[in-house]
Amino acid sequence: MPDLGIVVDEVEFPVEQGKLREFAHATGAADGNGMPLTFTAVAGHWRDQAAMVKLLGLDLRRIVVGGAEWEYHAPIRAGDRLRGQRVLVAREQKKEMTLFTLETRFHRQDGELAVIQRDTVIELPRR
């Protein structure tokens, strides 16, 4: 079992106009709603989820994503670069399930903290 505070991975990527438009279109977004609130989900392009599962010692067949939350600190615009480390911040046993909370603090190229995203990954019990 890895310790709390372990850095799972680190991403750095550009906020691209084309990716932004594709993201907005996929959700049927109304024009003028600005930066999609969940846009940091695009970090998935820059991550190796299989490596995360392996590092945490999880069984991929029993993994589900439970949920996510975002805290907004400073605006993000097309042309920015975001960088963030994904850190294991909590582990909780609920009945036979194990809940892992992974936190990524996304910083802009100027160092400003822009968004904190927390993902809950659940490992279901063996059947």
Place this chain on the structure above:
Amino acid sequence: MSSRERVTEPITRTQIVRFAGAAGDFNPMHHDEPFAQAAGQPSVFAMGQLTAAILADAVAGWFGADRVAGYGIRFRDKVWPGDRLVLRAVGDGDRWELSVSREADGAIVLTGWLRLRDARA
């Protein structure tokens, strides 16, 4: 307490594939029908992050994206191609409860919360 509500168009496979490209989620359960059926599912289904993004867009439209201080969601059930989703916010001031349900049977597929920067509503 007041509320906001919007009903979406039916979710399409094209939309799911587009979101896979947008967000980088290429789990075959979401785009490869034979794979999903071999795994015992009736068809492909939407990634939870797509539903989260659809609700987030409604939230941005209702309240303004720059007023949002925090947004959180929990996935409750799968969303299938053809589902129309009922997006809902209930609350007042700076705290709102969010939900997404399937229009056809009322099943809750996602619950969540929203925190705004000021009490203007």
